[in-house]
Amino acid sequence: MNLETNHNSVCLVTGGSSGIGLATALLFAEKGYEIAICGRRESKLLEAKRAIDAVLGGRECFAMVADLGNTEQAVEVAEKTLNRFGRIDLLVNNAAASPLSPFHEISPEVFEATINTNVRSLFYLTQAIWKKMREQGAGVIVNISSLSAVDPFDGLGFYGACKAWMDLMTQALAKEGSELGLRVCSIRPGAVETPMLRRLFPDFPSEQCVQPRAIAEAVWGCVAEPESYPSGEAFTVTDQS
Numbered sequence: 001m002n003l004e005t006n007h008n009s010v011c012l013v014t015g016g017s018s019g020i021g022l023a024t025a026l027l028f029a030e031k032g033y034e035i036a037i038c039g040r041r042e043s044k045l046l047e048a049k050r051a052i053d054a055v056l057g058g059r060e061c062f063a064m065v066a067d068l069g070n071t072e073q074a075v076e077v078a079e080k081t082l083n084r085f086g087r088i089d090l091l092v093n094n095a096a097a098s099p100l101s102p103f104h105e106i107s108p109e110v111f112e113a114t115i116n117t118n119v120r121s122l123f124y125l126t127q128a129i130w131k132k133m134r135e136q137g138a139g140v141i142v143n144i145s146s147l148s149a150v151d152p153f154d155g156l157g158f159y160g161a162c163k164a165w166m167d168l169m170t171q172a173l174a175k176e177g178s179e180l181g182l183r184v185c186s187i188r189p190g191a192v193e194t195p196m197l198r199r200l201f202p203d204f205p206s207e208q209c210v211q212p213r214a215i216a217e218a219v220w221g222c223v224a225e226p227e228s229y230p231s232g233e234a235f236t237v238t239d240q241s
Contacts, residue, residue, distance in 0.1 A: 011092065012092065013092040014037075015038070016094065021095070022051070024215070026052060028219075030055055031220070036085070038063070038065070039065065045065055069116045069121070071124050073121075078125050089139055090140045092142050092219055093125070094144040096144070098196055118162035139182050139183075141184045142184075142185050142186070143184070146160065174231040183222070185230075187222070189215050214237055214239065
């Protein structure tokens with residue numbers, strides 16, 4: 001299947017209501033994809049849907065309210081998208097929990113909530129879609145990792161450890177998928193101008209931030225330029241231009 005030109009290709013973006021997720025959904029809508037997104041807050045999700053619908057030009061974005069801190073809801077996102085479109089050609093794992101805390105202050109509740117979103121739900125949702133992609137004989141998964149996976153920032157060591165797990169899963173799945181027509185990549189952004197960044201670091205200099213569109217374009221590269229974005233690799237994006 002030609003993912004670059006087939007306008008029936010389906011893209012699912014988790015955490016698609018703002019920031020990197022929304023920028024990615026908008027870019028793939030421009031490329032002619034069917035778009036599915038999920039997010040926790042209905043008001044933000046509907047706002048994002050309206051923006052994506054405007055790009056889709058007559059087609060509608062499939063928007064699902066879901067908290068990926070709940071693993072059952074994560075599986076439901078996969079099932080609902082497959083029921084709606086019959087296939088998924090691109091999964092962008094973007095949703096994440098990012099507690100800012102020194103190690104000794106991480107509570108059991110925060111630990112469990114973070115693991116549920118960043119590891120358990122990621123695993124179960126990806127597994128459900130991976131099974132379908134194996135049947136299809138085609139598909140791309142792009143995991144939105146972080147520079148903290150290799151250079152943990154103060155207070156984000158636990159978050160970075162989750163992203164390191166994500167990057168290792170990228171490598172493992174890429175090996176499994178190499179003979180099946182399936183590709184898996186990671187994108188490691190530095191500081192990105194998103195609501196999450198401003199929540200954690202409200203005074204971080206804007207001029208040092210990457211724009212969400214730059215991350216979306218790297219995701220597109222993983223799909224459209226496999227020679228430049230080999231499966232199994234993690235690609236750092238820190239350019240502010």
